[in-house]
Amino acid sequence: MKKFYIAKARRLRGTPFSSRIENQGLTAYTVYNHMLMPAGFEGTAKEYSHLKKHVQVWDVAAERQVQIEGKDSAKLVQLMTCRNLSASKVGRCYYAPIIDEQGKMLNDPIILKISENKLWISLADSDVDLYAKGLASGFNLEAKVSEPDVNILAVQGAKSFKLMEKILGKKITELKFFGFDYFNFKGNKFFIARSGWSKQGGYEIYVENRETGLNLYDELFSAGKEFNVKPGCPNLIERIESGLLSCGNDFDNGDNPYECGLDKYIDIESDVSYLGKKALGQILKEGIKRKLMGVKIDLDKIEMMEEKPLHNSKSLVGYLRSAVYSPHFKKVVGIAMIKKEYWDKKTSFELEINGKKSKGLICDLPLV
Amino acid sequence: MKKFYIAKARRLRGTPFSSRIENQGLTAYTVYNHMLMPAGFEGTAKEYSHLKKHVQVWDVAAERQVQIEGKDSAKLVQLMTCRNLSASKVGRCYYAPIIDEQGKMLNDPIILKISENKLWISLADSDVDLYAKGLASGFNLEAKVSEPDVNILAVQGAKSFKLMEKILGKKITELKFFGFDYFNFKGNKFFIARSGWSKQGGYEIYVENRETGLNLYDELFSAGKEFNVKPGCPNLIERIESGLLSCGNDFDNGDNPYECGLDKYIDIESDVSYLGKKALGQILKEGIKRKLMGVKIDLDKIEMMEEKPLHNSKSLVGYLRSAVYSPHFKKVVGIAMIKKEYWDKKTSFELEINGKKSKGLICDLPLV
Numbered sequence: 001m002k003k004f005y006i007a008k009a010r011r012l013r014g015t016p017f018s019s020r021i022e023n024q025g026l027t028a029y030t031v032y033n034h035m036l037m038p039a040g041f042e043g044t045a046k047e048y049s050h051l052k053k054h055v056q057v058w059d060v061a062a063e064r065q066v067q068i069e070g071k072d073s074a075k076l077v078q079l080m081t082c083r084n085l086s087a088s089k090v091g092r093c094y095y096a097p098i099i100d101e102q103g104k105m106l107n108d109p110i111i112l113k114i115s116e117n118k119l120w121i122s123l124a125d126s127d128v129d130l131y132a133k134g135l136a137s138g139f140n141l142e143a144k145v146s147e148p149d150v151n152i153l154a155v156q157g158a159k160s161f162k163l164m165e166k167i168l169g170k171k172i173t174e175l176k177f178f179g180f181d182y183f184n185f186k187g188n189k190f191f192i193a194r195s196g197w198s199k200q201g202g203y204e205i206y207v208e209n210r211e212t213g214l215n216l217y218d219e220l221f222s223a224g225k226e227f228n229v230k231p232g233c234p235n236l237i238e239r240i241e242s243g244l245l246s247c248g249n250d251f252d253n254g255d256n257p258y259e260c261g262l263d264k265y266i267d268i269e270s271d272v273s274y275l276g277k278k279a280l281g282q283i284l285k286e287g288i289k290r291k292l293m294g295v296k297i298d299l300d301k302i303e304m305m306e307e308k309p310l311h312n313s314k315s316l317v318g319y320l321r322s323a324v325y326s327p328h329f330k331k332v333v334g335i336a337m338i339k340k341e342y343w344d345k346k347t348s349f350e351l352e353i354n355g356k357k358s359k360g361l362i363c364d365l366p367l368v
Numbered sequence: 369m370k371k372f373y374i375a376k377a378r379r380l381r382g383t384p385f386s387s388r389i390e391n392q393g394l395t396a397y398t399v400y401n402h403m404l405m406p407a408g409f410e411g412t413a414k415e416y417s418h419l420k421k422h423v424q425v426w427d428v429a430a431e432r433q434v435q436i437e438g439k440d441s442a443k444l445v446q447l448m449t450c451r452n453l454s455a456s457k458v459g460r461c462y463y464a465p466i467i468d469e470q471g472k473m474l475n476d477p478i479i480l481k482i483s484e485n486k487l488w489i490s491l492a493d494s495d496v497d498l499y500a501k502g503l504a505s506g507f508n509l510e511a512k513v514s515e516p517d518v519n520i521l522a523v524q525g526a527k528s529f530k531l532m533e534k535i536l537g538k539k540i541t542e543l544k545f546f547g548f549d550y551f552n553f554k555g556n557k558f559f560i561a562r563s564g565w566s567k568q569g570g571y572e573i574y575v576e577n578r579e580t581g582l583n584l585y586d587e588l589f590s591a592g593k594e595f596n597v598k599p600g601c602p603n604l605i606e607r608i609e610s611g612l613l614s615c616g617n618d619f620d621n622g623d624n625p626y627e628c629g630l631d632k633y634i635d636i637e638s639d640v641s642y643l644g645k646k647a648l649g650q651i652l653k654e655g656i657k658r659k660l661m662g663v664k665i666d667l668d669k670i671e672m673m674e675e676k677p678l679h680n681s682k683s684l685v686g687y688l689r690s691a692v693y694s695p696h697f698k699k700v701v702g703i704a705m706i707k708k709e710y711w712d713k714k715t716s717f718e719l720e721i722n723g724k725k726s727k728g729l730i731c732d733l734p735l736v
Contacts, residue, residue, distance in 0.1 A: 007407035011616030138506010248379030
């Protein structure tokens with residue numbers, strides 16, 4: 001694959017940590033929510049092994065927050081998601097598909113209930129703030145939509161708990177999965193959630209003050225030496241093996257949450273009111289005709305810039321959406337939108353790249 | 369400035385022309401509306417000279433279209449923009465600021481009236497489709513919001529008219545500025561507007577069929593040899609000199625259209641209904657305290673990744689938003705948000721970069 005530079009500009013905003021990570025071996029960026037997000041250091045496979053054994057600090061400031069505040073904030077947030085949030089609690093995170101009136105996916109953020117009248121939507125890559133603004137205006141809701149200057153540092157990996165305990169004390173280890181709270185570091189409060197875009201465990205630090213955030217960043221690296229800390233970024237191999245979906249890669253506005261396997265985050269039965277509920281009810285009644293599944297393919301490398309068709313004899317089995325070589329499985333693993341008649345796990349298929357056909361098998365998600 | 373690669377993925381969609389331009393000397397990409405947009409070939413200064421003398425073909429497929437169709441399409445589009453579109457005509461393009469209920473900028477697209485019940489919003493970089501979906505749902509409008517598979521090829525530069533006439537015949541030269549129509553090429557119809565993101569003149573071809581679009585792309589290069597045609601991209605020098613604003617660079621959601629100098633696209637007097645009208649009325653009454661202006665700075669190069677403060681003695685004059693070295697002025701030129709007390713054209717200021725201070729002067733836009 002030919003490589004191209006990224007042309008920097010104010011429009012692709014840097015983060016408070018950009019100057020740090022650029023001096024720590026960064027090689028590649030991606031763009032996410034109009035911001036630069038680190039995308040490579042020593043190579044995906046090396047970073048994968050390191051993440052599973054040690055601990056990494058990720059500059060994921062590009063996971064922007066949409067803040068919804070006001071009397072109707074809960075109502076507005078519920079309008080956008082098919083997950084029933086009526087029993088949601090302050091101090092908890094909720095993975096929640098954002099859908100449109102046709103029941104199609106717009107984003108799959110974590111929603112954080114900060115207080116009864118204030119929520120943060122911690123975004124995947126799309127301008128959900130504009131959707132919220134349109135709905136707030138249209139439904140005449142008392143809900144202010146804004147983007148606070150919050151920049152997330154993720155601490156991920158096997159030793160993330162040890163590193164965070166060393167810096168923040170025992171209390172941080174008592175935080176439950178998808179819980180959040182404020183923690184003290186050198187006299188400054190930090191909003192920290194036990195979450196993150198890997199299944200190796202860890203935390204996300206919602207940095208609200210750039211200066212104190214940089215102090216904490218530096219402390220993570222100096223205190224983290226004994227745990228072999230390194231800078232990192234969301235890892236393609238780890239997230240595919242773990243079945244963590246990527247908005248824009250695995251699904252887009254052409255797919256509904258049932259097709260994405262998000263059934264448990266869809267409420268049809270209760271009386272909560274959200275856009276797309278009628279459409280999803282109809283889809284549930286009719287049944288979906290395709291869904292996202294795992295695949296394993298007999299290849300030792302792959303490059304994915306667009307979806308690739310998978311065939312069984314001459315029939316279309318589905319489309320490969322994301323894929324990467326897995327050192328664990330010693331073959332390519334991926335996430336694919338598979339047609340219903342091929343959901344049987346033993347279904348084999350062929351993938352043709354540059355005239356060469358490779359065999360593959362469908363499997364469940366997550367792969368590990 | 370350190371250079372970093374762009375990490376490709378399905379999420380940053382390529383265009384029908386990506387494989388062509390990558391073999392034609394492309395060096396850098398930017399990301400725009402979740403797509404790859406070419407950002408450099410031989411260097412900005414060389415491309416600038418070439419654009420002003422010859423003709424370039426730009427892959428600007430990332431200028432996505434939001435299609436608004438249905439009985440209430442005009443009403444929905446009017447809700448989003450402060451420009452009065454009540455007398456808009458089929459076959460015409462309208463530059464129109466998109467604003468939120470606070471009267472702040474969300475985008476500055478070209479709106480094309482395709483038919484009485486169908487409009488295209490040809491976007492700068494933000495998900496206006498989500499704003500439109502939110503408003504359509506909230507106001508219960510009969511307007512379908514979608515993203516058609518339309519990929520723009522811009523033909524720009526001094527000789528663009530000659531090249532297009534050679535391929536499409538005399539009729540294309542009769543198209544008025546900001547008019548559009550269908551034109552025939554080898555039996556296929558192409559939607560073409562006389563528009564484009566340079567002041568050197570030219571056209572934008574809205575490619576609706578990928579295969580015939582590639583044929584036309586190849587023809588532009590083979591027929592264009594005698595006009596010294598080259599691949600290109602929006603040029604930073606040309607667009608700053610010409611005063612063409614860049615969404616996300618020169619303005620963002622913190623600015624209102626008066627501050628952006630877009631007064632002539634703001635309707636307060638008539639009875640058209642749009643979001644933010646009340647806020648803009650109040651702003652007009654109170655008067656703005658800052659606005660975008662041109663600047664010239666005694667430097668022979670500059671890199672812009674974030675806005676930079678401009679000072680006069682110890683007072684803040686404003687913020688530099690975009691800047692580049694201009695071979696024409698033999699100094700750096702830029703676009704800056706200038707405080708009211710410094711609008712006097714002769715105001716001088718200092719810009720400090722890495723401890724070194726440079727002198728500059730405020731001027732009008734456009735610079736040429």
